[in-house]
Amino acid sequence: MKNHKVEKGCILAALLFVLLWIGGSFPVNAKETGRGRVLFISSYSYAWETIPQQIDGIRKSLGDDVTIDYKFMDTKNVDTAENVHLFYKSLSYYLSQVPAYDVVIVGDDAAYNFVLVYRKIFGNTPIVFEGVNNVSKALAMDYNPNVTGIIENQTYGNTIALAKKIYPEAAHIVAIVDNTVTGLSARKEFYSYKDEFPDLEFSDINASEFSQKDLIKSVESFDESTILLYILCSNDKDGNVYASAESVQMLSSRAHIPMFSGISIGMGKGLLGGEIVSHEEMGEIAGEMALKILNGEPCENMDVITDSPMTYCFDETVMKRFGISRSMLPDDAKIINHEETFMEQYGKVIRITSVIGGIMVLFIIWLVRDNMHKRKVNDTISSLNKKLNFMARYDALTALLNRRVFMEDLQYRIREKEPFGLIMFDMDNFKRVNDVYGHNEGDAVLKEMAARAGALVDDIFEVYRLAGDEFVAIVQSGQAEVIDSYAMKILDTFKIPYQIAGGEQYLASSIGIAMYPKDGKNSTEVIAAADHAMYEVKKNGKNSRAFYDVDMEEQS
Numbered sequence: 001m002k003n004h005k006v007e008k009g010c011i012l013a014a015l016l017f018v019l020l021w022i023g024g025s026f027p028v029n030a031k032e033t034g035r036g037r038v039l040f041i042s043s044y045s046y047a048w049e050t051i052p053q054q055i056d057g058i059r060k061s062l063g064d065d066v067t068i069d070y071k072f073m074d075t076k077n078v079d080t081a082e083n084v085h086l087f088y089k090s091l092s093y094y095l096s097q098v099p100a101y102d103v104v105i106v107g108d109d110a111a112y113n114f115v116l117v118y119r120k121i122f123g124n125t126p127i128v129f130e131g132v133n134n135v136s137k138a139l140a141m142d143y144n145p146n147v148t149g150i151i152e153n154q155t156y157g158n159t160i161a162l163a164k165k166i167y168p169e170a171a172h173i174v175a176i177v178d179n180t181v182t183g184l185s186a187r188k189e190f191y192s193y194k195d196e197f198p199d200l201e202f203s204d205i206n207a208s209e210f211s212q213k214d215l216i217k218s219v220e221s222f223d224e225s226t227i228l229l230y231i232l233c234s235n236d237k238d239g240n241v242y243a244s245a246e247s248v249q250m251l252s253s254r255a256h257i258p259m260f261s262g263i264s265i266g267m268g269k270g271l272l273g274g275e276i277v278s279h280e281e282m283g284e285i286a287g288e289m290a291l292k293i294l295n296g297e298p299c300e301n302m303d304v305i306t307d308s309p310m311t312y313c314f315d316e317t318v319m320k321r322f323g324i325s326r327s328m329l330p331d332d333a334k335i336i337n338h339e340e341t342f343m344e345q346y347g348k349v350i351r352i353t354s355v356i357g358g359i360m361v362l363f364i365i366w367l368v369r370d371n372m373h374k375r376k377v378n379d380t381i382s383s384l385n386k387k388l389n390f391m392a393r394y395d396a397l398t399a400l401l402n403r404r405v406f407m408e409d410l411q412y413r414i415r416e417k418e419p420f421g422l423i424m425f426d427m428d429n430f431k432r433v434n435d436v437y438g439h440n441e442g443d444a445v446l447k448e449m450a451a452r453a454g455a456l457v458d459d460i461f462e463v464y465r466l467a468g469d470e471f472v473a474i475v476q477s478g479q480a481e482v483i484d485s486y487a488m489k490i491l492d493t494f495k496i497p498y499q500i501a502g503g504e505q506y507l508a509s510s511i512g513i514a515m516y517p518k519d520g521k522n523s524t525e526v527i528a529a530a531d532h533a534m535y536e537v538k539k540n541g542k543n544s545r546a547f548y549d550v551d552m553e554e555q556s
Contacts, residue, residue, distance in 0.1 A: 003393045010490075036102035037067045041091075041112035045074040049244055050279040051159040051263045052552040054107050054131065059281025061291055061464060065198045073258040084114060085496050092121045100125070101402045104288040106149075107131045107283075112138070113455045117448065121497065126299040129287035131279065137457060140399050145300035149287050152277060153308045154186070154263040156229065157193050159274030163227040163260050164197065166328050171410075173200045173227040175425045176219075176251070176259075179208035188459075190231065200227070207233040207247070212240055230259045230271055234448075245269045258322045264313070268336055272324070274313035281309035303386075395465040397443060398450030406472060407463035410523050414516065419478025423487050424530040425511040428542040430469040437501050445498050445507070452493035461486050472530070480515065480547065487511050495541075510534050510541035 023244035035438075038446065042051055050434035055070070062068060069477075071094075073087055095101075104122055108114050108131040117129055129149030132138045143145040164170060175190045177183045183435060187204060194202045205218055222228055242250070244265040252259050252270025261271040264279055265518040293299055295484055311334035319325075319335075324334070395402045413420050427449060446469060453463045453471060460476040473490070475483045490511060512534025520526035529548040537546045 016520075025128060033084060035063075036347050037069070037099060037295075038062060038103045038105060038290055039101040040068060040070050040105045041111045042070065042072045042106065043106075043108035043112075044076045045072050046070075048076055050131075051107070052284035053264065053279040054286075057280040057285075058287040058290075059188065061284050061287025066294065069098075073110055073114065078280050079110075080490060081496065087114070088118050088121070092118075095121055096432070102126075103128060105290055106285050107129065108132055108152075108344065111200055114139070114188075117451045117455060119451075120444075124294050124438060126287050126290075126297075128289045128293070132283050134143045134457070135306070137454065139306070140394060140454075142304045143387060143394070143446055145298070147303055148289060148299055148302040150282055150289075150305040151308065152260065152282065154189065154277055154311075156190055156380055157196060157277070158310075158312075159229070159260055159262050160193055160197055160275065161198070162330070163201070164227070166324060167224055167227060169225065170227045171199070171201060173197070173202055173229060174203040174222065175202075175229045175231050176233050177204050177206055177231045179206060180232065180234055183208075183234070186231045190229070201439060203494055207236050208505070211237045212250075216251065216254050220438075222257050224257055226257065228255060228257055228259050229274075230261045230266065231263065236289070252318070258318055258324070259355070259495075265486055267313055268315060270318065271315060272318045272322070273312070273336075275310050275312050278309045278311045281311070285309065304398050335515060337495050354379055369371075395450075398454075398465050400450050400454055400463055400471070402464065402466045403466050406474075407523065409464075410461070410526070413474070413476075414521075414523060414526075417517075421475040421480075421486075422481030422514045422516065422526050422530045423473040423475065423483065423488075423490065423511060424475075424513075424527075424534050424536070425509050427469045427491055428508045428538070431508075433500065440466075441500050445500060448498060449493075452496075456486065456493075457491050472527075478515070483513060483515065484545070484547075491543075491545060492533070510537040510542045511545035512548065513545060514548045 001555065021339065038058075040055065042054070046052065046055075051072075051217055061227050071087075071091060073084070075083070099437070100123075102125070104115065104125050106115050106129045111131045112132045112134075115122065115129075119127075121150050124146055127147045127149075129138065129147070129151045132149065133154070135151055135153070138149065138151045159430040160173060161229045163173070175187065177187045177190070183206075183299065188204075190204065191202055205215065207215055208217065209474060210552075215233075219228070231250065232244075233242060234244070235241050248259070248271055250264035258272035259270065260274045261267065262274050262276060264276045267273060267276070268335060289302055292302065314324075314329055314333055314335055316335050316339070317336050317412070319336045393405050410422075427445070430442070430445075434447055447467070450463075450465060453473070458461060460482075461473060463473040465471055466494050473486065475486050477483060491509060494506070494508055496508050499505075513530065514520060514526050514528045514529035514533060515528050519529040532552055533546045533548040537544050
């Protein structure tokens with residue numbers, strides 16, 4: 001009888017919710033008072049187009065009762081180690097002067113890398129990230145009970161497929177990109193779909209290598225045999241620098257075909273659209289995670305979200321210009337600059353219909369409530385499996401890939417006969433850190449050393465921990481200058497002092513470099529060569545790097 005009353009009360013409460021929703025007045029408050037303090041750290045400045053969208057999404061989830069403060073790293077304008085260190089100094093002082101934050105939200109990769117390197121200044125404050133493109137680095141922190149978030153995956157496959165559906169006779173696809181870091185990365189992503197669409201000839205227009213006149217002339221030359229995909233155009237050969245709205249308006253007004261897009265920047269300014277990442281929705285999801293933490297849910301219960309919130313978005317003004325009907329587009333597509341239909345103006349009828357659907361959902365929930373316990377058990381098992389898989393691949397102290405994975409990767413590249421460089425490095429005089437300050441401080445130094453080296457990971461550089469203070473990196477290149485540039489980056493990370501026992505200490509590293517197949521035909525020989533080169537550096541004063549040379553062994 002008691003359970004029956006509870007179920008009846010739940011149904012009545014749900015009906016009250018639906019009726020209040022129809023009336024348009026339903027207060028959403030996770031906590032009645034004191035909902036907490038949140039700090040948002042952005043990689044860029046507020047002027048970068050996606051940042052206001054992210055902030056709007058975060059504020060939408062957290063509401064007006066949560067205090068939200070903002071800090072901007074501005075790495076689009078100043079991307080140097082010195083700038084990051086100055087930001088660390090400023091933020092560290094700021095945090096010492098204000099009440100503690102309950103949650104820190106970080107936007108995009110630079111801010112995410114920053115909190116990993118300088119995690120200590122945030123204590124045990126939960127970290128929620130959003131907009132991070134480096135998938136492996138984001139997933140590597142999934143084990144951390146105080147870190148969670150949502151990854152940004154930018155893809156063009158569905159947009160190209162839709163464009164091909166609208167223009168089935170098209171034989172070419174041209175992407176508009178530039179020479180910025182973002183543009184070059186997007187260009188690589190664009191060409192990755194070449195094999196998926198073998199009936200299309202892929203090419204690009206690099207705006208950085210065109211004058212404004214030639215750029216416009218090229219865009220004007222295309223007809224319906226070509227699919228035009230706008231990705232990025234922030235500068236040209238003449239030295240002109242464009243905001244996205246400027247370049248989109250300049251090119252779309254002269255094009256004789258629609259410009260598809262895979263990003264939200266520039267929508268509403270002349271782009272037709274496509275499947276895009278919703279930065280506002282991504283911020284909203286991060287805000288929802290932060291709100292759950294504020295309401296008492298442990299951060300460790302929230303898995304990292306690997307699928308970006310993608311949405312089809314199209315401009316109705318551009319659709320009308322090129323005769324593209326709504327029926328050609330996905331059913332769930334968002335249409336901007338839309339003129340409401342009669343039915344859309346009288347949507348209250350739809351709300352009434354939703355009431356019936358809501359009641360049906362309540363009854364379904366009531367029928368399946370017994371399955372909730374099984375679902376929780378399955379979630380627990382899944383979480384344990386994930387942690388076990390992590391432990392098998394990653395080092396427990398530093399969260400870098402471990403020795404076993406290193407040997408697998410090394411042997412794979414040797415089997416495939418792919419040239420590469422092997423960089424072996426450790427910390428000079430690390431034993432003294434343990435002896436003088438203790439193993440806890442020594443472990444903290446190793447973690448920060450690993451975080452700094454891990455921040456260098458990209459498409460061709462991967463770093464692993466072997467044991468103790470010994471680390472190794474694989475550079476997927478056969479060019480000595482490329483390999484040496486990464487060795488220099490490792491040395492540069494030691495220019496920033498380490499925090500040891502409350503003070504700053506300058507440490508150094510010895511680096512040995514070997515190249516495959518020049519310095520060894522198998523894994524044993526290549527590792528021995530890199531180790532020997534590192535030993536020579538230590539023997540000759542440390543704090544430097546050296547490539548392996550066979551003469552080293554003769555001198556030994």
